[in-house]
Amino acid sequence: MIPALLLPAALAALLAVAVPLAIHIARRTETKTIDFAALRWLNPNPKPVQRLQLDERLLLAVRVALIVAIALALARPVLRPSGDERPVVAIAPGIDAAQLADDGQRRVWLAPDFPSADRAAPATTADLASLIRQLDAETPATTPLTLVVPQAFDADGARLVLSRQVVWQIVPAAATPGPKPQRTPPSLVVRYAAERAEAVQYFRAAAGAYAGPDQAPAFEAAPVDQPPPAKAKTLIWLSGAPLSDGALAWIERGGVVLLAHDAPSPVEGRKTVAWRDALAEPLALEGRFGQGRVLHLTRPLEPKALPALVEPDFPDRLWTLLDPPPAPARVAAQDYTPTVGAAGPALAFNPHPIDLRPWLAVLIAALFAAERWLATRRKRPVLA
Secondary structure (H helix, E strand, O other): OEEEEOOHHHHHHHHHHHHHHHHHHHOOOOOEOOOOHHHOOOOOOOOOOOOOOOOOHHHHHHHHHHHHHHHHHHOOEEEEOOOOOOOEEEEOOOOOHHHOOOOOOEEEEOOOOOOEOOOOOOOOOOOHHHHHHHHHHHOOOOOOEEEEEOOEEEOOOOOOEEOOOOEEEEOOOOOOOOOOOOOOOOOEEEEEOHHHHHHHHHHHHHHHHHOOOOOOOOEEEEEOOOOOOOOOOEEEEEOOOOOOHHHHHHHHOOOEEEEOOOOOOOOOOOOEEEEEOOOOOEEEEEEEEOOEEEEEEOOOOOOOOOHHHHOOOHHHHHHHHHOOOOOOOEEEHHHOOOEEOOOHHHHOOOOOOEEOHHHHHHHHHHHHHHHHHHHHOOOOOOEO
16 A cells, blocks of 8 residues: 555645644743742852743644644545556456466456456446546556457447557457347326316327237326326326426436426426427427426427327337437447547546545544643642
8 A cells, every 4th residue: 555645735734833832832831939948048040041941742742743633634645555567458348368368467357346357257348438448547657558349349429538558459259249128118107187188199099009919008197186106207297287296206306207388397407409390390398307307398289280199100209209219339449449648647546545534533533632631631730
């Protein structure tokens, strides 16, 4: 472990040590002079001896230690792991590590916490790009880094910009990942006002399109005075009245609601267009409310104003609106070779230091208690 200070400039607070020193030098313990007869023949005016004296040295030492401990706490002391200086070879899950030459490097899996490649391969992860950036940030700047990746993998849209030049090694994966699981259609929960009961039929038909041949539609419709089920994930609000308190709390916990065009929206911030017609006119706006999403229609729910209601692809459009599919992000490793960024070296740090401030807090509390006891204890009289 290597000690370090995250905020060394705070050590300037050590100058405060001069305060108790000055106080103890200037202060003298009060004494009471008692005349003795045997001293009557001594010189009544002796020449004083000038020398520096410190009063109450134990108390002074405790006060100085208290100031030093506070200054160290402000400087944020930590213990950094010394780390392994060997070159690092990071292997993506799904690649046979046995086919790679082992020249004494530190071999790890590109998986959370970067386990050793000597262990069994972890489950295939789709977030290789984020793990590569994390490994680059956690590895010392002078340590060579080799990244072994498959020919294609899932990645975010941003190009990899690392703090160092890496060896980008592309090898065939040991096994091709299976097909991604199919998306589950949304269960539609409708709350409607009496005058808009006719609009419920469009969503009932969409729920029927989602159901299989021998399945009942996942659909529920009720008046607006009934709260949505606790397990519901989507809610369609067909009323011009404001959402109930129960519905608002449900959205804040992560629910998705589709509001009628004249219903008040709880979203006060920025809204984006979530659905457009063939002429690129907005049909629904989207905003965030707590952890949930609020979708607000811009037109009445009637075929004359919203022709999409009677189009054959309305169930698919509604599904995409309520539960957008993830954007395709599979890239070819050959086209995703990392580049070196100018600001990259600033990211090279060890993110797992041991914070020593909790221990210093205990020490400060103990020193403060000792200082109070020494400062307020009953002093013995001094005779001179």
